[in-house]
Amino acid sequence: MGNDRVVLVANEGEVVGYVVLLVPAALEDPVDLLRIAVAPAERRTGIGRQLMSAALQRCTGRTILLEVAESNESAKALYRGFGFTEISRRRGYYAGGEDAVIMRWQEDHD
Numbered sequence: 001m002g003n004d005r006v007v008l009v010a011n012e013g014e015v016v017g018y019v020v021l022l023v024p025a026a027l028e029d030p031v032d033l034l035r036i037a038v039a040p041a042e043r044r045t046g047i048g049r050q051l052m053s054a055a056l057q058r059c060t061g062r063t064i065l066l067e068v069a070e071s072n073e074s075a076k077a078l079y080r081g082f083g084f085t086e087i088s089r090r091r092g093y094y095a096g097g098e099d100a101v102i103m104r105w106q107e108d109h110d
């Protein structure tokens with residue numbers, strides 16, 4: 001079974017942000033959130049949150065995993081705000097020796 005790559009774009013006359021998800025066909029396999037970015041001049045205006053909301057709406061009933069550099073406080077804050085929690089680390093994963101933080105999101109089934 002193939003994986004779907006889903007790209008969601010925030011567009012305000014020009015592209016100001018995007019999120020890329022790798023969505024395995026098998027429902028039990030986790031979705032990978034591969035990238036999210038907002039144009040520097042447009043940051044901190046809620047676009048990242050809108051992109052995450054749109055991404056999570058596509059992931060009903062699924063688990064999402066992502067990797068983020070330890071020092072990337074803005075991204076970690078965004079992810080935590082959506083209920084992502086740290087589940088593990090990859091020590092020295094990035095060039096320069098920085099750790100990768102692995103975070104997971106699961107829809108609340110309550």
Ligand SMILES: CC(C)(COP(=O)(O)OP(=O)(O)OC[C@H]1O[C@@H](n2cnc3c(N)ncnc32)[C@H](O)[C@@H]1OP(=O)(O)O)[C@@H](O)C(=O)NCCC(=O)NCCS
Binds near residue numbers: 038049072081
């Ligand atoms: C991470 C990123 C996508 C956030 O996008 P954004 O549009 O600025 O985010 P929003 O304005 O929607 O902010 C949502 C929340 O994220 C957190 N956040 C975003 N930027 C932050 C910062 N500079 N410092 C602390 N928290 C921050 C806050 O909790 C914020 O909520 P608040 O504004 O109510 O406090 C953006 O900073 C970016 O493109 N960074 C470079 C690419 C990157 O590092 N991507 C992630 C790794 S692949």
